Amino acid sequence: SQTIHQWPATLVQPVGSPLSLECTVEGTSNPNLYWYRQAAGRGLQLLFYSVGIGQISSEVPQNLSASRPQDRQFILSSKKLLLSDSGFYLCAWSTLGEDTEAFFGQGTRLTVV
Amino acid sequence: GEDVEQSLFLSVREGDSSVINCTYTDSSSTYLYWYKQEPGAGLQLLTYIFSNMDMKQDQRLTVLLNKKDKHLSLRIADTQTGDSAIYFCAEGVSGTYKYIFGTGTRLKVLA
Numbered sequence: 001s002q003t004i005h006q007w008p009a010t011l012v013q014p015v016g017s018p019l020s021l022e023c024t025v026e027g028t029s030n031p032n033l034y035w036y037r038q039a040a041g042r043g044l045q046l047l048f049y050s051v052g053i054g055q056i057s058s059e060v061p062q063n064l065s066a067s068r069p070q071d072r073q074f075i076l077s078s079k080k081l082l083l084s085d086s087g088f089y090l091c092a093w094s095t096l097g098e099d100t101e102a103f104f105g106q107g108t109r110l111t112v113v
Numbered sequence: 114g115e116d117v118e119q120s121l122f123l124s125v126r127e128g129d130s131s132v133i134n135c136t137y138t139d140s141s142s143t144y145l146y147w148y149k150q151e152p153g154a155g156l157q158l159l160t161y162i163f164s165n166m167d168m169k170q171d172q173r174l175t176v177l178l179n180k181k182d183k184h185l186s187l188r189i190a191d192t193q194t195g196d197s198a199i200y201f202c203a204e205g206v207s208g209t210y211k212y213i214f215g216t217g218t219r220l221k222v223l224a
Contacts, residue, residue: 043117043215049210051210092156102212109153
């Protein structure tokens with residue numbers, strides 16, 4: 001069966017520090033991969049999605065970047081965190097093909113102080 | 114642009130029915146989804162509906178789709194305290210692999 005792992009679960013980082021959140025999927029190959037951010041009262045905002053290794057689409061201009069070094073690994077990064085980067089970050093995957101559901105990780109609560 | 118809207122809060126009494134509403138913008142979406150988020154956790158798929166359907170029932174859940182008005186609703190019958198959570202509707206954007214989510218509706222069930 002397919003599983004998605006996201007870590008860490010919680011993170012407190014000072015302003016200006018770097019960030020690296022990792023997400024891996026098991027039990028499937030060539031998944032579509034996504035990073036979403038959930039901010040209070042703002043729902044889920046799609047940050048990045050990837051349909052293959054090295055293929056990253058950015059949805060909103062921001063202080064973050066994403067990389068997909070391996071087929072089932074998706075990394076969210078920042079060189080210098082801002083206070084506004086605080087939020088709940090969710091990784092998700094779906095199978096190739098448009099009409100399928102997305103499966104979510106358990107999320108990372110990031111607090112920038 | 115792509116936008117999915119929901120009301121932010123809903124409060125019901127245990128045993129009553131809950132109806133959560135959603136409007137979306139992409140008229141060519143093939144599938145529309147309802148997800149549930151427990152506190153501090155990821156999202157779990159509750160149900161989905163294919164765009165050529167008007168209604169789908171799955172145990173206590175009933176999904177109604179009005180494609181003309183781009184309106185989607187989720188009805189939970191006999192709402193229980195364990196149903197308290199945030200509910201998101203989402204559309205798959207046709208021609209892409211993107212999912213656009215609504216703001217989420219926080220359902221509070223009163224005992």
